[in-house]
């Protein structure tokens with residue numbers, strides 16, 4: 622059932638070109654120039670008039686939510702807040718019937734997320750679900766939604782469900798932007814075309830980086846700490862990369878927005894502290910380059926995710942992992958893949974149970 626792979630996690634990493642495509646199938650209709658999502662279309666007025674959108678989730682799904690915030694605010698210009706379900710439900714949140722809540726959950730059974738949604742529903746919010754498990758408790762509670770079609774995810778560490786969540790959030794953001802008129806028709810069409818090419822590019826990233834990432838993992842298998850940094854769309858990617866590493870390899874890892882480094886974490890940097898920097902040639906490129914220089918001058922080792930053919934970053938880091946050049950909206954999907962592989966390889970080399978890490982459950986049905 623592992624399809625020839627040693628672990629479900631590796632199988633699921635490799636399934637991503639397909640799971641992203643399955644999630645876009647029937648929705649991303651490039652020829653017709655539309656994104657077809659009944660759940661959004663049927664409640665279009667609600668979305669277009671929403672005062673704000675609140676995204677509620679936990680763990681990896683919360684990281685997808687953060688990327689959703691950047692996408693929806695940037696493209697559709699609707700204010701978005703992203704909340705940990707466990708914090709939201711216990712802090713007497715302000716919520717009204719003019720709010721839209723988007724719940725993101727792979728399992729659809731996460732106790733805190735479910736309870737937070739019940740609370741929001743009682744207060745009159747409209748609830749939209751992004752779940753992977755059909756007919757799960759969260760899916761049943763929502764007013765509308767879009768399933769991710771990632772297929773069953775067995776490995777405890779979420780991989781293909783995460784990138785499928787990003788695919789759904791990207792489609793929602795682009796669709797809302799079109800209906801709101803916040804992007805031009807030309808931009809809408811070019812985003813559609815580019816999004817359609819992402820599964821093939823994910824496939825290319827897996828093919829091009831798998832062996833290289835294994836070699837990088839060998840170099841760092843025995844370190845005790847890792848820092849992950851990114852800016853803008855790639856700040857949540859850094860958080861997710863760090864979570865993947867800590868949960869399956871048991872190495873302490875922290876994700877930070879790169880600019881926050883000088884407000885504390887920089888004190889940790891020395892020759893024993895590898896820093897993974899997501900540094901594509903998109904917005905904030907120069908700023909991320911100067912962050913890398915700051916790490917270098919403290920002798921930190923930088924592993925960077927860079928855009929293909931960008932030699933500037935390559936020349937100043939210990940290891941550079943290349944991803945194809947895409948618009949910044951799509952970088953998180955591509956950049957996440959080598960980070961999943963890195964966590965996987967390090968965990969395997971440390972001889973731990975990758976698919977079933979200690980203390981963790983696939984579906985967190987208790988708070």
Ligand code: F6R
Nearest residue numbers: 680681682726727728731778779
């Ligand atoms: C990490 C991971 C968890 C889940 C979290 C929420 O790899 O899988 O952090 O993302 O427990 O689960 P769902 O998405 O099922 O609500």
